[in-house]
Each structure stands twice: as C-alpha cells, then as structure tokens.
Amino acid sequence: MADAQDILSLCKRRGFLYPSFEIYGGVAGMYDYGPLGTALKNNIIEIWRRLYTLGEGFIEIDSETINPEIVFKASGHVDEFADKMVRCKVCSDAFRADHLVIEYHPNAGALKDKELDELIRINKVVCPACSGGLSSVEEFNLMFKTNIGPGSGRVGYIRPETAQGIFVNFPNLYRYNREKLPLGVIQVGRGYRNEISPRQGIIRLREFNMMECELFIDGEDKTWPRFDDVSSETLRLLANDGLEMEISIGDAVDQGIICNQVLAYFMWLTQEFLKAVGVDEERLRFRQHERDEMAHYAADCWDVESLLSYGWTEIVGIADRGCWDLSRHSQFSGVEMSSFKRLDEPQEMEIDRIKPRYDKLGPMYKGKAGKIGEVLEEADPVEVKDGSIIIEIDGEDIAISDELFEVVRVKEKVTGVRSIPHVIEPSYGLDRIIYTILEHAYSKKDDQTLLSLKQTVAPIKVGVFPLMARDGLDDLAKDIDQELRYSGIETYYDDSGSIGRRYARMDEIGTPWCITVDYQTREDGTVTIRERDTSSQVRVRFDEILDVVRAALCDVDLSMFAVE
RNA sequence: GCAGGUGUAAUCUAGUUGGUUAGGAUUUCAGCCUUCCAAGCUGACCGCCCGGGUUCGAAUCCCGGCACCUGCACCA
Structure with a gap:
C-alpha cells in the first residue's frame, strides 16, 4: 500500500x-x-x-x-461544540464536567469552570471509569469564535x-x-x-x-x-x-x-x-x-x-x-419553516374549535382580553382539562375557565396540510476525497511514480512534446499545444530533457496522454499519442489531433484514429 | 491536550567522544549531446526547523517554541 x-x-x-x-x-x-x-x-x-x-x-x-451565535444555538453546535471537560489523571478518559456534578447542583450546565472545579473538589468526584483523580475543567470549543461589528457587541462563529x-x-x-x-x-x-x-x-x-x-x-x-x-x-x-x-x-x-x-x-x-x-x-x-x-x-x-x-x-x-x-430554526426564529402539501381533493372536515366569549372575557381581563381571545381561537380543544385551558400570554401562563369560551364544531374546508420537511x-x-483519489491513483514501479488519475479530474489532460527541440519539431508541437489550449483543453508543453523524462514528469502528475511530434511528422503529417497507464502509443494524423483528444476525453478507444 | 518518536536543500538521505569549507542522490535551471520512455558530460541554484543557553568552538549537548509521525481522546 x-x-x-x-x-x-x-x-x-x-x-x-x-x-x-x-x-x-x-x-x-x-x-x-x-x-x-x-x-x-x-x-x-x-x-x-x-x-x-x-x-x-x-x-x-x-x-x-460567519454566522451570528443564534444560528448555532439553534443548530445545537454551541452546546455540542463547547463542552467543559475534565480528564482522568489515571486512565486519561475525558468527561463532561457538568454531567459529573449533576447530582450536586440543580443547574450544573450553567456553572463556570471554577464553580465546577469547586464542586468536583468538595464532593470528591472521581473518574467514573477507574476512580482516578480528575484534572481541572478545560473548555473544549471546537468552533472559531469572533465578533461581528465593532466592539465586542455581537458574538459570531465561523x-x-x-x-x-x-x-x-x-x-x-x-x-x-x-x-x-x-x-x-x-x-x-x-x-x-x-x-x-x-x-x-x-x-x-x-x-x-x-x-x-x-x-x-x-x-x-x-x-x-x-x-x-x-x-x-x-x-x-x-x-x-x-x-x-x-x-x-x-x-x-x-x-x-x-x-x-x-x-x-x-x-x-x-x-x-x-x-x-x-x-x-x-x-x-x-x-x-x-x-x-x-x-x-x-x-x-x-x-x-x-x-x-x-x-x-x-x-x-x-x-x-x-x-x-428546520424545527429548531423555526423555534428559535419564530419563522414558519413548514411546507404545504395540497390534498388531491379539498376535504370538508368537521373540527372542534374554541370560540371565545368576548362578552365575558372583556369585563374580566380588560385590555388583555383581545390577546387572550386570539390565543384561544388558535388553541386546540383537546388541551382543555378539568374545566379550564392554560394559555401563554406575554410569557405568563394563564388558566382560562371554560365559562369564558365555548367549544363548537365547525365545518372547515381543508385543501392541504402543513408539515415540516424532513x-x-x-x-x-x-479534502478527504481528494486525498483518497491521490492515494488510490498512486503507484510506484522501479522508482517510477505513476498517478493514474481519471482523465475527468486530471489537472492536465495532455502533454505536448517535440521529440527534439529543433528542426521545426518544436514549432509543430507548439501549434498543437496552442490549438488544444484554445479549445479549452489543459496542456503542458515541454521540450526539456529526454523524451522519457518528459513522459515521467507527466506520469507523476497524472496526465493521461502525451502527444509527441517527431521526424516522421514532417514526412507524413502524423504524431504519436501515448496513453499514460500502458505507455502504449498510437500514431494519428496531425490535423485530426483535436478530434482525437476530444474523443479520448470521452473515453473513446484511440485505435480507431490509428493511421498505421 | 497527554505519552512516545522525529526534524539536515524542492525531495530522499550521510554526518555526535562537540573541532577545518556539512557529503551524496534525485529534482530544477543553463550549455553540450541526444531520432520515443527518468541516457551521458559540464556548470549552476538550493540546506543543519526557530529562539535562547552551555562552550574558545554546536547540525551534534541543555532549555523553550513550532511542525511532522504513532497511540489515546475527538471528529468530516
């Protein structure tokens, strides 16, 4: 491997x-x-x-x-990613400090590091796994924290x-x-x-x-x-x-x-x-x-x-x-996050509804009566228990006696249902996929490195070389290189070093094909195209080279372009 | 974060009783040569992870930091 x-x-x-x-x-x-x-x-x-x-x-x-804090409160990351941890000095196991002291404090989750340390010390809390001594509390915050705007006003996280x-x-x-x-x-x-x-x-x-x-x-x-x-x-x-x-x-x-x-x-x-x-x-x-x-x-x-x-x-x-x-964001933002599913046929349904008796609510609750009425109308009759229903007005729970409303059966036309999407x-x-691709493509044979990248992902598709950088071969190769590049195909022109070395350079970075202009090119207008993994070559027509490369990019077998 | 290991050029590496100018290979570049799979010759570029300390003198010894590797824990 x-x-x-x-x-x-x-x-x-x-x-x-x-x-x-x-x-x-x-x-x-x-x-x-x-x-x-x-x-x-x-x-x-x-x-x-x-x-x-x-x-x-x-x-x-x-x-x-960068997101404001509330986004990650809703998502759960603030709690999930910012744990207060203690570590066992003996078995080095890590534990959430607030969980260890939960029986000694009604709201352990809200304690500061020092208070948690104190509680652990006073109550002689030890490692649940091996009864070893515990380290002091460390903050484990895996989110990068920042401030949005000047000063330290609004907390944000990346x-x-x-x-x-x-x-x-x-x-x-x-x-x-x-x-x-x-x-x-x-x-x-x-x-x-x-x-x-x-x-x-x-x-x-x-x-x-x-x-x-x-x-x-x-x-x-x-x-x-x-x-x-x-x-x-x-x-x-x-x-x-x-x-x-x-x-x-x-x-x-x-x-x-x-x-x-x-x-x-x-x-x-x-x-x-x-x-x-x-x-x-x-x-x-x-x-x-x-x-x-x-x-x-x-x-x-x-x-x-x-x-x-x-x-x-x-x-x-x-x-x-x-x-x-979506439920969480709906809950934290107060914004509806549901979708509406239309029924095939609208349905007439008989539903129980609460109908507030404003004539009695008014005298009793004065200015609040209007709000109470609104909330009552939205409330579900099944929540009426023991002759009253509890509703929340401005953060305050109020019990409303059933003398102040009626439960009536109404006919409603239902055209669809709202639900929160899954x-x-x-x-x-x-990054892990990239690394996997590199490792799975990598092989080494007798000191020769080969990166068998799929042509679809290879950074460079074609190496273009003159066999010798002279006698006009280089000019022909440059023509090919330019034609391919202008057609949107990534190439690499190289005339330095032996031809073998140039192939090796391309093999190492996963270039799937190399085109070489040689002396025969001047005689019969053909060039060689070499396939990376087999290093086999096909001789094809110089003036068809763009079609050949395009075909290669579609995984067409190049032998159909062979002229010999 | 803990424990253990490691750190010499772009890459791989030699080099401690502390002692002259840190050696090699690969890569890269220039020139010569070369008619298809890392050929050869000549030359060039490039290095002791960083910072302190010990010493006449540190790649080498000590301390601190940083990075990498292996394990624990966490996780995509």
Missing part, C-alpha cells in the same frame, strides 16, 4: 499541496492547495456540481461563513459546516422552488473546526472544504421517483449489527437495512460519483452509524469510508436528519 509520506512528498514536490504559512513554520491542520491541487479540486467540484444540479435538478447557493446556511434560507429557497417538494439545495464551501489535534495530512484539517446537499422532502413519503431505475445496483454495506454484505439497494430497503429509498438512492449516487472521480471501488464501503454514534435526531446515518494507508476513513456522511434542523443530507469531505 502507498505510504502517506510518499503521497504528501509528491504533493509538495509537484504542487498539489503546500503546508500553509510554511515560511513561518506552518500551522497544524492547515494546508494550501497548489496549482495542480487547485485544478484537481475544481475538477472534482465541477463533476459533483453537475451531478446534483444538472442530474437531479437541485439548486446551488453560497452562504456566509461555521463548522455549510448546512446551516441552507437551513436558514429555507423559506427563501422553498419559495424559489415555487413551494414544492422535493427541494434539493447544494453548497460547496469551507467549514472550520478548531481541532484539538489535527493529524494525518489533509485528513483532519482546521479549515476544510465541504460539498453538502440538503434535500428537503415530505416526511410522510420517503420514496424516490428514480429509485426503481437503480434498485438493482449494489453497495457494500457494513450495517450496525456487524453484518457486512454486498446487496442491491432495492433489497437493502426492502429488508429495512437502509431505512428509506431516498437515503438509499443518494448512497448509490454517491458511489457513482466517487467511482467517477477515481475512488477505487474495492476500497470503498458504507458503514452504518452505531445507535450511540448517531446524532439523537437522526433516523439513520451511513458513512462512506475509503480504505487509506491510515485505515478506513470517513469521506462522506449520508444522514436522514428528520425534521430536526432532510436527507449527503455531506462530502472534499
């Missing part, structure tokens, strides 16, 4: 990746993409984007990376995922989609996590690239229109009951291994994407989250893992997040 050090060395040497701020000693978990890395990344993004926008009809947005930018825009996007589900929204961008210990090259970064999709669907209907077309396609699953299997997505859904069609469809789509950009199918699997690993709101979650020299590594997560995200989230770790 390829050594991670070799890959990182190649990346640095050839301009895929550079450690950030290298001249100042570097910063852990931060890397810059060099020229080739950037091109590779852009190519991958473009394939992904097309798959979702052109293939599935999804829409793309680009939202802010986003740890792009997803929230989509959720908070849901009302706009739902309207853009003309109030229809399903609504698929994608975003490509950076996320930021102040990792405790970034390691393993670009596998765990502090500033990382994500491609995320949030698919909003009707929670009552998790079928997918194109599911039947692909239901016989297979995936390699590692379910959370420990069973590993190769199974069609149709069977997996039927047997309840994958919980619904939408999830299964996007798992398959993800596999197609990863194969298309060069992840080795043999080193790819879907691992289901353990029950305790899953976020509490998730119905099901599968990680796509690739086998790297670091071991099996998560590169994509595909989760059914239920209606959690979210299926395929979330792709771009």
Whole structure:
C-alpha cells in the first residue's frame, strides 16, 4: 500500500499541496492547495456540481461563513461544540464536567469552570471509569469564535459546516422552488473546526472544504421517483449489527437495512460519483452509524469510508436528519419553516374549535382580553382539562375557565396540510476525497511514480512534446499545444530533457496522454499519442489531433484514429 | 491536550567522544549531446526547523517554541 509520506512528498514536490504559512513554520491542520491541487479540486467540484444540479435538478447557493451565535444555538453546535471537560489523571478518559456534578447542583450546565472545579473538589468526584483523580475543567470549543461589528457587541462563529446556511434560507429557497417538494439545495464551501489535534495530512484539517446537499422532502413519503431505475445496483454495506454484505439497494430497503429509498438512492449516487472521480471501488464501503454514534435526531446515518494507508476513513456522511434542523430554526426564529402539501381533493372536515366569549372575557381581563381571545381561537380543544385551558400570554401562563369560551364544531374546508420537511443530507469531505483519489491513483514501479488519475479530474489532460527541440519539431508541437489550449483543453508543453523524462514528469502528475511530434511528422503529417497507464502509443494524423483528444476525453478507444 | 518518536536543500538521505569549507542522490535551471520512455558530460541554484543557553568552538549537548509521525481522546 502507498505510504502517506510518499503521497504528501509528491504533493509538495509537484504542487498539489503546500503546508500553509510554511515560511513561518506552518500551522497544524492547515494546508494550501497548489496549482495542480487547485485544478484537481475544481475538477472534482465541477463533476459533483453537475451531478446534483444538472442530474437531479437541485439548486446551488453560497452562504456566509460567519454566522451570528443564534444560528448555532439553534443548530445545537454551541452546546455540542463547547463542552467543559475534565480528564482522568489515571486512565486519561475525558468527561463532561457538568454531567459529573449533576447530582450536586440543580443547574450544573450553567456553572463556570471554577464553580465546577469547586464542586468536583468538595464532593470528591472521581473518574467514573477507574476512580482516578480528575484534572481541572478545560473548555473544549471546537468552533472559531469572533465578533461581528465593532466592539465586542455581537458574538459570531465561523461555521463548522455549510448546512446551516441552507437551513436558514429555507423559506427563501422553498419559495424559489415555487413551494414544492422535493427541494434539493447544494453548497460547496469551507467549514472550520478548531481541532484539538489535527493529524494525518489533509485528513483532519482546521479549515476544510465541504460539498453538502440538503434535500428537503415530505416526511410522510420517503420514496424516490428514480429509485426503481437503480434498485438493482449494489453497495457494500457494513450495517450496525456487524453484518457486512454486498446487496442491491432495492433489497437493502426492502429488508429495512437502509431505512428509506431516498437515503438509499443518494448512497448509490454517491458511489457513482466517487467511482467517477477515481475512488477505487474495492476500497470503498458504507458503514452504518452505531445507535450511540448517531446524532439523537437522526433516523439513520451511513458513512462512506475509503480504505487509506491510515485505515478506513470517513469521506462522506449520508444522514436522514428528520425534521430536526428546520424545527429548531423555526423555534428559535419564530419563522414558519413548514411546507404545504395540497390534498388531491379539498376535504370538508368537521373540527372542534374554541370560540371565545368576548362578552365575558372583556369585563374580566380588560385590555388583555383581545390577546387572550386570539390565543384561544388558535388553541386546540383537546388541551382543555378539568374545566379550564392554560394559555401563554406575554410569557405568563394563564388558566382560562371554560365559562369564558365555548367549544363548537365547525365545518372547515381543508385543501392541504402543513408539515415540516424532513432532510436527507449527503455531506462530502472534499479534502478527504481528494486525498483518497491521490492515494488510490498512486503507484510506484522501479522508482517510477505513476498517478493514474481519471482523465475527468486530471489537472492536465495532455502533454505536448517535440521529440527534439529543433528542426521545426518544436514549432509543430507548439501549434498543437496552442490549438488544444484554445479549445479549452489543459496542456503542458515541454521540450526539456529526454523524451522519457518528459513522459515521467507527466506520469507523476497524472496526465493521461502525451502527444509527441517527431521526424516522421514532417514526412507524413502524423504524431504519436501515448496513453499514460500502458505507455502504449498510437500514431494519428496531425490535423485530426483535436478530434482525437476530444474523443479520448470521452473515453473513446484511440485505435480507431490509428493511421498505421 | 497527554505519552512516545522525529526534524539536515524542492525531495530522499550521510554526518555526535562537540573541532577545518556539512557529503551524496534525485529534482530544477543553463550549455553540450541526444531520432520515443527518468541516457551521458559540464556548470549552476538550493540546506543543519526557530529562539535562547552551555562552550574558545554546536547540525551534534541543555532549555523553550513550532511542525511532522504513532497511540489515546475527538471528529468530516
């Protein structure tokens, strides 16, 4: 297996990746993409984007990376990412400090570090695992905090995922989609996590690239229109009951291994994407989250893992997040986040409604009566208990006796129902995918490095060389180089060193083809085109070279252009 | 963050009883040569992670920092 050090060395040497701020000693978990890395990344993004926008009809947005605190209060990140931790001095296990003292304080979660320290000390709290002594409280905040605007007025955080930018825009996007589900929204961008210990090259970064999709669907209907077309396609699953299997997505859904069609469809789509950009199918699997690993709101979650020299590594997560995200944002913002599902036929329904008796409310509550009436009208009659109903007015609970209202049965025409959409989230770790592609493409034979990148993602598509940089061969080669570049094909012209060395340079950065102008070109107007992985050559017509390359880019067998 | 290991050129690496001008290979560049897979010759560029300390003298010893690797924990 390829050594991670070799890959990182190649990346640095050839301009895929550079450690950030290298001249100042570097910063852990931060890397810059060099020229080739950037091109590779852009190519991958473009394939992904097309798959979702052109293939599935999804829409793309680009939202802010700095968000006000409330966004992450609603998302749960403020609590989830800013734990107060203590560590066992003996077994070095970490625990949430507030959980350890919960029996000694009614509101342990609100305590300051020092107060928690104090409580732990006074009550002689020890490590729950081994009864060892505990360290003092440390703050673990994995979000980067900042201030929005001058002074220290408004707290903001740099986003740890792009997803929230989509959720908070849901009302706009739902309207853009003309109030229809399903609504698929994608975003490509950076996320930021102040990792405790970034390691393993670009596998765990502090500033990382994500491609995320949030698919909003009707929670009552998790079928997918194109599911039947692909239901016989297979995936390699590692379910959370420990069973590993190769199974069609149709069977997996039927047997309840994958919980619904939408999830299964996007798992398959993800596999197609990863194969298309060069992840080795043999080193790819879907691992289901353990029950305790899953976020509490998730119905099901599968990680796509690739086998790297670091071991099996998560590169994509595909989760059914239920209606959690939109519910929370609706709750925190007070904005409606539901969708309206029109019924096939409007239905006449008889419903019980509360009808306030304003003649009695008025004298009793004076100025408040109007508000109370409004709230009563919206209230559900089933909440009437023991002759009264409790309603909330201006943050105050008030019991309203049933003498002050009537429950009446009314006929209402129902044309549809409102519900909060569920979210299926395929979330792709771009940097990890890039690294996987590099490692899976990497091979070494007798000191010769070969990067077998798919032509779709290769930063440079064609190397163009004169066999000798003289006798007019160089001019002919430059003509070809220019023609290809002007046609939108990335090339690399090279006339330095032996021809073998030039092929080797291209092999090392994954360039799939090389065209060489030789002396025969002057005689019969043909050039050679060499295929990277086999180093086999085909002689083709000089004046057809653009067609040949275009065909090659469509994976057409080049032998059909051979002139010999 | 903890424990252990490591840090010499763009890359890989030799080099401690502390002692002259840190050696090699690859890459890159220039020139010569060269009619298809890293040929050869000549030359050039480029280095002891950073900062302190000990010493007449530090790549080498000590302290601190930074980075990388392995494990723990966390996670995309």
